[in-house]
Amino acid sequence: MMSTTSALVEALSNIVGSRFVSDDINVRLAYSRDASPEPPRICDVVVRPGSTEEVAEIVKVANRFKTPIIIRGGGANLVGLPPGSGGITIDMTRMCNIVEIDETSMTVTAQTGINWSMLTYELKKKGYRTPFYGPFSGGAATLGGGISNASAGLGSAKYGTVADILVGLEVVLPTGDVIRTGSGANPFARKFARWGFGPDMTGLFVGDQGIFGVKTEATLKIMPWPDCWTFGSYTFQDLEKCCRAIYEVQLKHIPVNIILLEPDFNRLFGKAGFRGLADVPFSVHLHIEGYSKDEVDKLKAEADEIMKKHGGNEVPPDFPSWNFTRPWEWPPRTGPLGQAWITACYKVPILDYPAHRDMWYRVLDKYKDVMKEKKIDFYVASLVVENALDPMNVLYWFDEDEEAREWVRKIWRDLIINEIRNGAIHYWLGKVIGERVAQTYTGTYFDFLRTIKRALDPNGIINPGLLLL
Amino acid sequence: MSKLFVEQFKEEIYRCIRCGYCRDFSRYRDSAYRVCPLRENDATPGFEPYSARGRLMLIRFVLEGKLQLNEKLADLFYTCPTCRNCWDKCYVAQTRLKGKNMINQVEIYEAFRHDLFKAGLISPxxxxxxxxxxxxxxxxxxxxxxxxxxxxxxxxxxxxxxxxxxxxxxxxxxxxxxxxxxxxxxxxxxxxxxxxxxxxxxxxxxxxxxxxxxxxxxxxxxxxxxxxxxxxxxxxxxxxxxxxxxxxxxxxxxxxxxxxxxxxxxxxxxxxxxQGKLSIKKDFKAKVTLHDPCHTGRHLVHIKAELYDQPREVIKRIPGIEFVEMERIRRNSWCCGAGGGLRSYNADISLALAKNRVKEAERTGADVLTSICPFCYRNLSDAIKLSGSNMKMYDLVEILDMVTE
Structure with a gap:
């Protein structure tokens, strides 16, 4: 008699062809981790579908076998895979085509397995870009992953998050049915409008961690490629004044990207030759874009005035001119000595940040001896997401040191709990952050989510356990 | 198990942060479109172990004693042309520490292949x-x-x-x-x-x-x-x-x-x-595009000995040539699939890669594809034949020999 796994492999092979199905332990192990320090989660089978129809059939098979589905995009998450073990991992990255660039409605529709850098590369050929153009991990992170995590990152200071540029989705529901949201729900309409034609069902799937369905196509706003840009860098002695300057710049929505570097990163970049950063506590870096030199010069002059009014000292813009001409190549993902890293991005109102930030150091004080002993470092940089600062508080450690890794997991969790209790809004959640966020939900809100999950996914097939659902 | 040869790279293996940029990362700033040729146009099934992140993870599992050397593992490691694009696009690898790149993917794969060879896990x-x-x-x-x-x-x-x-x-x-x-x-x-x-x-x-x-x-x-x-x-x-x-x-x-x-x-x-010791006396009337071999390119950049300018300069001097560049050139050159033992290990996959490169060459409108490596010549000319392309393949030395006296 055929084992369950063999029967599953056969059923999936009938859908996508045996070439794109594997139950080989080598393959399964290679899918067992994301980019976090969390321990492996080994699935039973990996499948790489090539179309929405194939995804729909895979979901139906999973329901028939009552086996979970783990949806995987770029595998660049820093949050751990869903809890449990076994099941089918769907690797979405074979679905990486642009379906349509609709110049009439100024949208692009793409399969969700495309990563942000590929999408931008293709759009640039036609003279376009999405306003928000992906998380800092967008060299691997996919469109689907970005939407499931409500990503912020490049372009977020001016244009917000992926949610703000999303027009509609094609989703394979946990039953295997396929729906389109936004104006795509009208078979006679272009995919050009998110709202109208009923409730905003697109929003249901934004930041859902994939638990409500498998996103297979997304339609996003596009804009002409901004061919003029300038940069500005300012150092500050005082964080409160620095945040006030950022806040005022943001009231006018001047830069497309803003990064705030704190002392350790300033020292690191200063040492690497970025002028004016070596010995300063705080530095703010602006990326301003537009469609003419006059436009960007005027915007820069406005920003300059605000920064200087709050005590900013202008230094050569080495860092932003390096960093923002190399999107997705944010360097500190590896430590200066080759350490591994973990962080937790989240949003906190800009003016609340100085007080909020003190909390980390109170938490870390408990671990100062072990951090010294295990060579665990803590660095901070923030990006700006419209009205919020999005701190990236990085823990670095040498990953060969298993004890150090375990301490980092503990410290990281402690930071997350305290961040949530101090009003932080995390957006990429996965297992580790998601379960802590879900514990914070009120009973009524959690029941509401559970009701939706059960209605959509009666067998609990897709990404089970995330958000404790 | 006796100590594995690849263990000497343990520090580097643990530096991989599994960001996944070794697969399809694309950089518009220098026309680097995608990274791993094994993943383009379904040349392989494209599972994680076909590219660097998955490979380094698997070696790590082996070093931690959670995975034994096995035939399928060997197959995954030999299915790689070792084109070094994963090294070139990995920002950890491109960060230097104590005068060395932090990760050297191909050196790690080849050390691991030595272990696979020692374990008798090579193909007939x-x-x-x-x-x-x-x-x-x-x-x-x-x-x-x-x-x-x-x-x-x-x-x-x-x-x-x-x-x-x-x-x-x-x-x-x-x-x-x-x-x-x-x-x-x-x-x-x-x-x-x-x-x-x-x-x-x-x-x-x-x-x-x-x-x-x-x-x-x-x-x-x-x-x-x-x-x-x-x-x-x-x-x-x-x-x-x-x-x-x-x-x-x-x-x-x-x-x-x-x-x-x-x-x-x-x-x-x-x-x-x-030096005037060679003189070009004839025209070579053709629209020509150039394929940069991995072995004279990415495999030599770390010793600053790459040959990217020289063939272009030679082409520029030959009258009659209309030179057109492919989208992915120099350090971003797309591997022809011949190297790393792949052609002898799995000719189908090797030629699938070569066909992808020929398609890219065809998109330039060139009628001649040239290179500076007989092994690239062989794979690309086989792919030209197999895909029914009208392109002609010449080594650049051949073209130069035709136009000099």
Whole structure:
């Protein structure tokens, strides 16, 4: 008699062809981790579908076998895979085509397995870009992953998050049915409008961690490629004044990207030759874009005035001119000595940040001896997401040191709990952050989510356990 | 389990942060579209272990004792042309620490292939190649005595001793004889009395290193160096990118520093053109595009010896050529799929990669595809035939030989 796994492999092979199905332990192990320090989660089978129809059939098979589905995009998450073990991992990255660039409605529709850098590369050929153009991990992170995590990152200071540029989705529901949201729900309409034609069902799937369905196509706003840009860098002695300057710049929505570097990163970049950063506590870096030199010069002059009014000292813009001409190549993902890293991005109102930030150091004080002993470092940089600062508080450690890794997991969790209790809004959640966020939900809100999950996914097939659902 | 050879890279393996940029990362700033050729157009099933992140994870599992060496694991590691684009696009690898790149993916794969070889997990075809190379000093299952048969009828055979020796390599000796003949002709036109090691030229050892037989590679390297020294070489010229890389990078890594000046033929030809020792007398009327081999490119950038400008400069000087670049060139050049032992290990996948490169060449509108490596020549010309393309393949040395007197 055929084992369950063999029967599953056969059923999936009938859908996508045996070439794109594997139950080989080598393959399964290679899918067992994301980019976090969390321990492996080994699935039973990996499948790489090539179309929405194939995804729909895979979901139906999973329901028939009552086996979970783990949806995987770029595998660049820093949050751990869903809890449990076994099941089918769907690797979405074979679905990486642009379906349509609709110049009439100024949208692009793409399969969700495309990563942000590929999408931008293709759009640039036609003279376009999405306003928000992906998380800092967008060299691997996919469109689907970005939407499931409500990503912020490049372009977020001016244009917000992926949610703000999303027009509609094609989703394979946990039953295997396929729906389109936004104006795509009208078979006679272009995919050009998110709202109208009923409730905003697109929003249901934004930041859902994939638990409500498998996103297979997304339609996003596009804009002409901004061919003029300038940069500005300012150092500050005082964080409160620095945040006030950022806040005022943001009231006018001047830069497309803003990064705030704190002392350790300033020292690191200063040492690497970025002028004016070596010995300063705080530095703010602006990326301003537009469609003419006059436009960007005027915007820069406005920003300059605000920064200087709050005590900013202008230094050569080495860092932003390096960093923002190399999107997705944010360097500190590896430590200066080759350490591994973990962080937790989240949003906190800009003016609340100085007080909020003190909390980390109170938490870390408990671990100062072990951090010294295990060579665990803590660095901070923030990006700006419209009205919020999005701190990236990085823990670095040498990953060969298993004890150090375990301490980092503990410290990281402690930071997350305290961040949530101090009003932080995390957006990429996965297992580790998601379960802590879900514990914070009120009973009524959690029941509401559970009701939706059960209605959509009666067998609990897709990404089970995330958000404790 | 006895200590694995790859353990020497443990620190580097643990530096991989699993960001996944080694797969499809694309950079509009320099037209780097995607990274791993095994993932493009379904050339392989494209699962994680077909690219660097998955490979390094699996080695890590092996080092942690959670995975044993096995046949399927070996298959995943031998299904790689070791084009080094994953190294080139990995920002951890491109960060230097104590004068070294933080991760060196291909060196890690090849160390692991050595462990797979030691465990007897190589393919029958690779086993046959190794055995034949011990016996006849070439991986093509050809007789050693036939090695010199590339010299065209009516052409005076080159001497076996000279201060300038041409290291022909196995591919040009037995398969792309046209390239060897053109190289000899070109050097003679410049008045160089170029010698060839016969019967003492053996395989450079590159295929053995790619398969994982380091001891045999070292033996071949030692033999070739000694033979070249005996022949009085002061300069050794190569028309094969693989042999050139072996002498430039692999021999020193094996502890053997070649005591000669090492020159790729196209680099030397450019110098000879500059010195007026070679003169271009004819047109080459064609729309031409150039494929940069991995072995003269990404495999040499860390020693600043890459050959990207030289072939372009040569092309620029040939009248009649309309030169058009492909989308992915220089450090972003898309691998033809021949290298890393892939052609002999899995010709279907190797040729699928080559077909992708030919399609990219066709998109330029060029009618001629040129390169500076007989192994790239072989795979690309096979892909041209298999895909029904109308493109013509020439080595750049051949084109130069046609237009010089």
């Amino acid at each position: 075809r690779h086993k046959q190649i190794l055995e034949w190379t011990v016996k006849e000093h070439n991986p093509y299952l050809e007789k050693h005595e036939d090695r010199i048969k590339w010299v065209p009828a009516g052409v005076e055979p080159p001497p076996t001793k000279s201060d300038v020796m041409y290291f022909v390599g196995c591919t040009s000796s037995y398969r792309q004889k046209n390239i060897a003949a053109a190289t000899l002709s070109l050097l003679r036109k410049a008045g160089i009395n170029v010698g060839v090691l016969y019967p003492d030229e053996w395989c450079c050892g590159s295929p053995m290193l790619r398969i994982g037989h380091r001891e045999l590679a070292k033996e071949l390297a030692e033999h070739n160096i000694a033979a070249l020294e005996k022949a009085g070489a002061k300069m050794v010229v190569f028309s094969c990118a693989g042999c050139y890389r072996a002498f430039k990078v692999d021999y020193p890594a094996l502890g053997i520093e070649p005591p000669f000046e090492l020159k790729h033929a196209i680099d030397l030809a450019l110098e000879l053109l500059d």
